[in-house]
Amino acid sequence: xxxxxxxxxxxxxxxxxxxxxxxxxxxxxxxxxxxxxxxxxxxxxxxxxxxxxxxxxxxxxxxxxxxxxxxxxxxxxxxxxxxxxxxxxxxxxxxxxxxxxxxxxxxxxxxxx
Amino acid sequence: xxxxxxxxxxxxxxxxxxxxxxxxxxxxxxxxxxxxxxxxxxxxxxxxxxxxxxxxxxxxxxxxxxxxxxxxxxxxxxxxxxxxxxxxxxxxxxxxxxxxxxxxxxxxx
Numbered sequence: 642x643x644x645x646x647x648x649x650x651x652x653x654x655x656x657x658x659x660x661x662x663x664x665x666x667x668x669x670x671x672x673x674x675x676x677x678x679x680x681x682x683x684x685x686x687x688x689x690x691x692x693x694x695x696x697x698x699x700x701x702x703x704x705x706x707x708x709x710x711x712x713x714x715x716x717x718x719x720x721x722x723x724x725x726x727x728x729x730x731x732x733x734x735x736x737x738x739x740x741x742x743x744x745x746x747x748x749x750x751x752x753x754x
Numbered sequence: 755x756x757x758x759x760x761x762x763x764x765x766x767x768x769x770x771x772x773x774x775x776x777x778x779x780x781x782x783x784x785x786x787x788x789x790x791x792x793x794x795x796x797x798x799x800x801x802x803x804x805x806x807x808x809x810x811x812x813x814x815x816x817x818x819x820x821x822x823x824x825x826x827x828x829x830x831x832x833x834x835x836x837x838x839x840x841x842x843x844x845x846x847x848x849x850x851x852x853x854x855x856x857x858x859x860x861x862x863x
Contacts, residue, residue: 643797674850684798686850699850731797740788740845745797 644668645746647732653752659720662749666713666734672696673715674735674743675707679728690715722753757781758842763858766836772829774857776842779823785846787818789827790853791838798841798853801827832861 644667686699690709735743759777766772788803841856
């Protein structure tokens with residue numbers, strides 16, 4: 642158990658819909674990262690927040706957005722869903738320091754039908 | 755545009771050492787070698803990292819060749835719970851993680 646929690650564990654929805662994935666970081670961690678892992682693309686970095694502010698942006702689509710709230714939990718919003726958005730979405734959190742301090746949550750498996 | 759090359763799969767007997775190779779012939783001077791693993795559909799887990807010296811922690815050892823063009827992750831006494839996909843990646847400065855295909859290690863009884 643990494644201490645990072647993600648809800649829901651599984652999500653099934655239809656094309657064109659919008660979903661929200663939620664992440665609670667480890668106690669004391671100010672940084673939250675979102676990643677997407679699909680079978681053909683591997684693990685791809687989407688976006689990072691640090692203490693409520695966007696810190697870094699990766700290959701995140703315009704249909705996707707995220708935010709980090711004052712209590713440090715984060716939400717990833719996916720809209721106008723397409724079949725290709727089906728993937729595992731991981732959240733990670735970290736304390737200041739190297740990547741070895743980054744801990745991953747269990748992931749949310751999204752299936753778009 | 756993979757900067758590392760790993761075998762797609764390896765087998766290891768339980769209790770024996772698992773030696774996972776990684777080639778990174780175009781590594782830059784400021785790039786560290788990081789190893790992560792991912793047990794089936796769980797989040798990736800950090801294992802170890804190094805720049806040019808060999809490193810050891812409670813999970814594994816990392817051997818980096820003198821020319822830094824390749825490295826080997828060693829799990830000294832593999833257990834069934836070490837069955838996972840192992841990723842070797844190069845990271846410099848502030849960076850985020852992008853994994854390739856990795857090596858699927860199967861530890862058998």
